[in-house]
Amino acid sequence: MRTPLQAARPCFFDKLAAEGETGLIHVVAPGLPNGSDTGHLALLGYDPHTYYTGRGPFEALGAGVELREGDVAFRCNFGTVSDDLVLIDRRAGRISSAEAKELAADLQKISVDGVEIVFKHTVEHRGVLVLRGEGLSHKVSNVDPHGVNVKIKHAQPLEDSEAAFKTAKVLNTFLQESRRILAKHPVNIRRREQGLPPANYVLTRGAGIAPKIPPFEQRFRLKPAVIAGGALYKGVAKALGFEVMDVEGATGTVSTNVEGKVRAMVDGLKKYDFILLHYKATDVVSHDRKPLEKVAMIQRLAKALENVWDELHDIYVAVTGDHTTPSEIGDHRGDPVPLLIWGPDVRGDNVKHFDEISCGMGGLGRIRGVDLMPILGNYAGVMEMYGE
Amino acid sequence: MRTPLQAARPCFFDKLAAEGETGLIHVVAPGLPNGSDTGHLALLGYDPHTYYTGRGPFEALGAGVELREGDVAFRCNFGTVSDDLVLIDRRAGRISSAEAKELAADLQKISVDGVEIVFKHTVEHRGVLVLRGEGLSHKVSNVDPHGVNVKIKHAQPLEDSEAAFKTAKVLNTFLQESRRILAKHPVNIRRREQGLPPANYVLTRGAGIAPKIPPFEQRFRLKPAVIAGGALYKGVAKALGFEVMDVEGATGTVSTNVEGKVRAMVDGLKKYDFILLHYKATDVVSHDRKPLEKVAMIQRLAKALENVWDELHDIYVAVTGDHTTPSEIGDHRGDPVPLLIWGPDVRGDNVKHFDEISCGMGGLGRIRGVDLMPILGNYAGVMEMYGE
Numbered sequence: 042m043r044t045p046l047q048a049a050r051p052c053f054f055d056k057l058a059a060e061g062e063t064g065l066i067h068v069v070a071p072g073l074p075n076g077s078d079t080g081h082l083a084l085l086g087y088d089p090h091t092y093y094t095g096r097g098p099f100e101a102l103g104a105g106v107e108l109r110e111g112d113v114a115f116r117c118n119f120g121t122v123s124d125d126l127v128l129i130d131r132r133a134g135r136i137s138s139a140e141a142k143e144l145a146a147d148l149q150k151i152s153v154d155g156v157e158i159v160f161k162h163t164v165e166h167r168g169v170l171v172l173r174g175e176g177l178s179h180k181v182s183n184v185d186p187h188g189v190n191v192k193i194k195h196a197q198p199l200e201d202s203e204a205a206f207k208t209a210k211v212l213n214t215f216l217q218e219s220r221r222i223l224a225k226h227p228v229n230i231r232r233r234e235q236g237l238p239p240a241n242y243v244l245t246r247g248a249g250i251a252p253k254i255p256p257f258e259q260r261f262r263l264k265p266a267v268i269a270g271g272a273l274y275k276g277v278a279k280a281l282g283f284e285v286m287d288v289e290g291a292t293g294t295v296s297t298n299v300e301g302k303v304r305a306m307v308d309g310l311k312k313y314d315f316i317l318l319h320y321k322a323t324d325v326v327s328h329d330r331k332p333l334e335k336v337a338m339i340q341r342l343a344k345a346l347e348n349v350w351d352e353l354h355d356i357y358v359a360v361t362g363d364h365t366t367p368s369e370i371g372d373h374r375g376d377p378v379p380l381l382i383w384g385p386d387v388r389g390d391n392v393k394h395f396d397e398i399s400c401g402m403g404g405l406g407r408i409r410g411v412d413l414m415p416i417l418g419n420y421a422g423v424m425e426m427y428g429e
Numbered sequence: 430m431r432t433p434l435q436a437a438r439p440c441f442f443d444k445l446a447a448e449g450e451t452g453l454i455h456v457v458a459p460g461l462p463n464g465s466d467t468g469h470l471a472l473l474g475y476d477p478h479t480y481y482t483g484r485g486p487f488e489a490l491g492a493g494v495e496l497r498e499g500d501v502a503f504r505c506n507f508g509t510v511s512d513d514l515v516l517i518d519r520r521a522g523r524i525s526s527a528e529a530k531e532l533a534a535d536l537q538k539i540s541v542d543g544v545e546i547v548f549k550h551t552v553e554h555r556g557v558l559v560l561r562g563e564g565l566s567h568k569v570s571n572v573d574p575h576g577v578n579v580k581i582k583h584a585q586p587l588e589d590s591e592a593a594f595k596t597a598k599v600l601n602t603f604l605q606e607s608r609r610i611l612a613k614h615p616v617n618i619r620r621r622e623q624g625l626p627p628a629n630y631v632l633t634r635g636a637g638i639a640p641k642i643p644p645f646e647q648r649f650r651l652k653p654a655v656i657a658g659g660a661l662y663k664g665v666a667k668a669l670g671f672e673v674m675d676v677e678g679a680t681g682t683v684s685t686n687v688e689g690k691v692r693a694m695v696d697g698l699k700k701y702d703f704i705l706l707h708y709k710a711t712d713v714v715s716h717d718r719k720p721l722e723k724v725a726m727i728q729r730l731a732k733a734l735e736n737v738w739d740e741l742h743d744i745y746v747a748v749t750g751d752h753t754t755p756s757e758i759g760d761h762r763g764d765p766v767p768l769l770i771w772g773p774d775v776r777g778d779n780v781k782h783f784d785e786i787s788c789g790m791g792g793l794g795r796i797r798g799v800d801l802m803p804i805l806g807n808y809a810g811v812m813e814m815y816g817e
Contacts, residue, residue: 065794069794069816070800070803072800072801072802072804072805072806072807072812073803073807073812073815074807074812074813074814074815075814075815075816076814076815076816076817077816077817078817079815079816080816088817089816090686096816116817166739246484247817250592255813274767284502299684352677367774369774370810373814374807374810375803375804375807376776376807377813396774398776398777398778398792401776401778401792401794402778402779402790404646406794406795407794407795
């Protein structure tokens, strides 16, 4: 049986692998399945064990919220609950962005005991919540139970601190107040009339306090930018001081404008030294367990890159993933991801193909995610010498 | 020249290697020879630098002593000393288990200054000593000089603490008292009459304080059991919360009932999620520098596994060692050990044989001992995701 990367042969990544150097990356640690947040931190050279405080702040940054020190941020879904608070739909029937935006605008008006509330809608049923005030903590439990037909629980403090108790209390007050507003909201009255599930509860998870992270440019002496559809990837990059290059039609889904993203990269390289181009489509179809569509998504990205290749000069390219998502399983796993590095003076190896098995024989061996940026920085000649 | 694993070809492990994925393990760290205790901790996912406090407690647990917090445990040999305390035989002529058990029963009666003494015989000349009381320390020197024709020294404190001084004093009092009892013991009177070396001194080593270790089942969400002959392997596993499956004839020597152990594994997999099957025979003949017997011992285990293979379904198998013991040298060395992982969806590689050289070309590359369990846990789907 072939993996989707093997089935995508021949593609442009095979040419790059044959000319360049390959290996495998334990993104965070061997065998440890990681999220996209911890994975991107590691691949960009930041040990998540030091810098990760939860996904919320990265989502909030990606959604355009300017975080301040001490802010506590959550990812949110609009969900549908019964009268006795049993969760019926985690996505409120994948409510439209237009409707969700209307709801979010009214939740933004809530304020609780001197704590400022920022509630911002992102895409479809998704949004972010930021609590801003003195003495808050991210040590509070997820309200989102991550499965349906269970009763929603109140947020609980996860440590015995005044800040955690206060934050849980503020969050629960916000949830109660938002429930009251959502219950009688015209958008939901209309949805009920149309037989659609109302977006009548806010499900929070991934609480995190705004992290303090030394800027990427300071560490690697490269001026960085990010091109991505999803808010998270932009958020992680923004937290590291990247500029965000917005591309029309970059949706973070299978319908994304990959040609536009690659074009933006070519143009962006005139202004920036380092560009993170994130491509989500392969992961989306993996979660949906569609290996054949994954093959097509790989080929599409490879083709888009091949089409602009002649316009690129004096660059290094690294191709890899922030985690595996085996399309048989449909969820993240802790297997190592393949890596290729192409560029002037890159040490070659005998590997001719870009896939999980071939790269296991590559000259880069097995590295950890946090080792990638120093290796790239070394090729780029920007690493400071240690010792004399 | 071939290694015993190479000389054992073709064997069932080669088939598993060809179908599975291979690599090398630095059990604790590259080039560092390790004991069986630190090696097993690492392979089971516990960094010995964090959790290892000496071999004594693991031997004691394996011998069936229930350790309490603060207990200090030692491995012991019965030895033979001259009247002026020069060591003549570290094993008292490999005294029989029956005789040693009688001696041990009388040593158990000693008590010193309010410190409780547990002295338990295990196999032949071997036993364990546990000191139980307030304010004890494992920072005391070995009494066993590990070589003959040298004078036995008193136990010394290894740090400048009240607890270490107290423990050395208690231990020396115990040794003095036990010497008095052993000198006039009927077993030894009989041995002297028969021209056999008397077991007239207790040689202690490997002092350790009962370690605090988070249970394996809690960390990896797998219900574990151990099948082993030697007390140490059972002891390490018990310290991690494993259940012990006793197998008749599992001796931890070349005469062990390997077929019985493998049978117990097959049966045990109905009840447990993870089974550690330890096979000591290859190590025993390596210490004796008998490479040809090592070949036979490898083939015997491989054959036993092959015979039950059809009864095993939906399992992952990892085959490796807890250290190398080159049969030319007869002692532990710090070379990496070969590893094979076989099971559904394991990434393949090009390796066709299970031996030290072939596995060096394997897809798993070189991993550390502590990485093995996360990799297996990932395949088993029990690793919790880090990040979102």
